[in-house]
Amino acid sequence: MVKRADKPRFSSTDHLSAEAVAAFVDNELGHSARRRAMDHIAQCQECHEEIVAQRGAAERVRSCGADGVRAPDFLVERLARMSEADIAAEVGAADEHAPRSPRRFAQNLLNRVVSVLRAVKRKH
Numbered sequence: 001m002v003k004r005a006d007k008p009r010f011s012s013t014d015h016l017s018a019e020a021v022a023a024f025v026d027n028e029l030g031h032s033a034r035r036r037a038m039d040h041i042a043q044c045q046e047c048h049e050e051i052v053a054q055r056g057a058a059e060r061v062r063s064c065g066a067d068g069v070r071a072p073d074f075l076v077e078r079l080a081r082m083s084e085a086d087i088a089a090e091v092g093a094a095d096e097h098a099p100r101s102p103r104r105f106a107q108n109l110l111n112r113v114v115s116v117l118r119a120v121k122r123k124h
Contacts, residue, residue, distance in 0.1 A: 016040065016047045018111030025054045026118065050108070058115050071117065079113060 016024065016037060023029045024037050041048050 015044065016050065018108055019114075021047070021050050021054050022111045022115050022118075024051060025058055025115070053108075054111065054115065057112055061116055076117065079117065 020029070020033075020037060024034065024041075027034075029037060041051055
């Protein structure tokens with residue numbers, strides 16, 4: 001089976017990943033994945049709260065009047081080189097047996113960084 005790389009995928013039985021939350025808020029999920037995510041969000045309070053938090057963060061970035069704000073090149077380059085594993089290790093959640101909350105924190109941190117970078121990129 002060939003997977004499409006252009007749209008993030010989401011399994012309705014899983015919690016939304018940080019990437020899926022960002023893609024949902026940014027309207028980047030495909031129709032089918034968005035429908036499954038909406039069904040999941042309606043049933044899962046934890047994911048619903050993640051969506052609300054992500055929307056709030058995205059709105060704050062958009063409303064701050066940051067027309068002249070640009071991430072420094074060194075930061076963009078450093079973030080581009082980082083992997084999820086690097087971020088998880090920094091947060092202390094690299095161990096696969098770590099409690100869910102630190103891992104979720106690492107995912108949320110990455111998600112918010114990606115959202116800020118997207119917002120900055122859209123402004124330019």
